[in-house]
Structures are given as structure tokens and as C-alpha cells.
Amino acid sequence: RVSFMNTLKKSKDLKANRDYRKLKKYWKLILKKEETLNSTEYRYHRLFKGLMTERGIIDYLLSLDEGLRLNYNAYQTIIFTVNHRKPKLFSSFIHEKQQGLTVKMDRALKTFRQSEKAIINALNYDYSNGLVEGINNKIKVIKRTAYGYRNFSSFRNRIFIEYKLLEIKTAA
Structure with a gap:
């Protein structure tokens, strides 16, 4: 699209300039999944000077x-095969x-x-390391916002408190 x-x-053509502006404005529609494009609701689009659907x-x-x-x-085929978990179709398409x-x-x-092997496994199985990545990200955020702890046990306790693995003792 960019090239x-x-x-x-x-x-220098006026029509080419208009088409450039249309591509610049509606680039997100090109990235949108084809099955979610609206084909029934007409809306006014100023660059087209009329009613059009997505x-x-x-x-x-x-x-x-x-x-x-x-x-x-090609992009839409890859998106479809990944979203609908079709490893055979994905494999045949890339080859x-x-x-x-x-x-x-x-x-x-x-x-x-x-x-290919890793992608096919990801499409075949529901396992994900997303939870572990989220925990790692949260620990890094704690580390960054704390500007360093005096000792490791304080840092470790802060992580445990965030994940409710350690009770905070308050004077009652």
C-alpha cells in the first residue's frame, strides 16, 4: 500500500492525488478483517462525495x-487461516x-x-504463554516505577503483594 x-x-495527475488521499485516510479498512467489513450500512464519505459502505x-x-x-x-487469507485455526490451509497457502x-x-x-512448525503447533493447540508474559511485564513495570529497591526481599514482597500471594499486616 505504501509503495x-x-x-x-x-x-502530477489530479485523480492520482485524490486516490492518494483516499488510501491515506482509509488505510485502517485495508487492515480490517474482511468478514467484519460492513457491506449494508451506507455512510457519507467526503472523499467519495457520496454514500458508500466499507x-x-x-x-x-x-x-x-x-x-x-x-x-x-494474501493478507486476508493469512488472517482467515489464523483466526479460524486452519493449519492445513495455512500450510498449503504459504507453500x-x-x-x-x-x-x-x-x-x-x-x-x-x-x-511453519511453530505456527502450526500454535494453530493446533490452545496452549499459550500469554499469562507468563503478562506476569513478566507487570514485574518489569514494578521494577521501573520503584526506581530500585534497597534489597531484593522488599522487591520480592512487593511482587507477592501485587499478585495477592502475601497478606499485608496492618496494625489493628
Whole structure:
């Protein structure tokens, strides 16, 4: 999208300038999951000077460039396979030869091929280290906001208090 926008920006054509502004304003719609795009609710969009749906905007933006459309379809396929946990479809997609994709998308697919085993396992199983990552992040935040503790046991006690593993004794 960005490389296509740069070609439009350098152009002196008025229509290209308008298309550049549309791509600049509606870039988040391109990243949105295709199945969540609204195709029934019409809203006024100033750059289109009329009523359009989100689906209509995407269709217009993708009609501007064939490479953008191919990259969008590849991106949406990857998003679909990951969200719906379809490891066989994901594996077959990253291994089939894609024509017309940008260098960055080819590099992303190459990275997926290199990490295929881990990605397939993540799609097959419900295990996640998200909880541990959250705990580590919270400990780092405590460490950063405390500006250092005088001793480790105070730091350790603070972590235990945050996770309610240690009772605070108050004078009653």
C-alpha cells in the first residue's frame, strides 16, 4: 500500500492525488478483517462525495492497483487461516507460489515457511504463554516505577503483594 501510495504522491495527475488521499485516510479498512467489513450500512464519505459502505471503499481502493489487490488477498487469507485455526490451509497457502506479491509480502511468507512448525503447533493447540508474559511485564513495570529497591526481599514482597500471594499486616 505504501509503495503504491508513493507512486501516486509523485504523480502530477489530479485523480492520482485524490486516490492518494483516499488510501491515506482509509488505510485502517485495508487492515480490517474482511468478514467484519460492513457491506449494508451506507455512510457519507467526503472523499467519495457520496454514500458508500466499507466494502465499497475497499473494492474501489483495490481496483486502483493489481499488486495492492493481490497483497490484500494474501493478507486476508493469512488472517482467515489464523483466526479460524486452519493449519492445513495455512500450510498449503504459504507453500504455493504466489505471483505479483511485493518483496515485503514475499519476505513475510518466507518467514512463515521458516517458522511453519511453530505456527502450526500454535494453530493446533490452545496452549499459550500469554499469562507468563503478562506476569513478566507487570514485574518489569514494578521494577521501573520503584526506581530500585534497597534489597531484593522488599522487591520480592512487593511482587507477592501485587499478585495477592502475601497478606499485608496492618496494625489493628
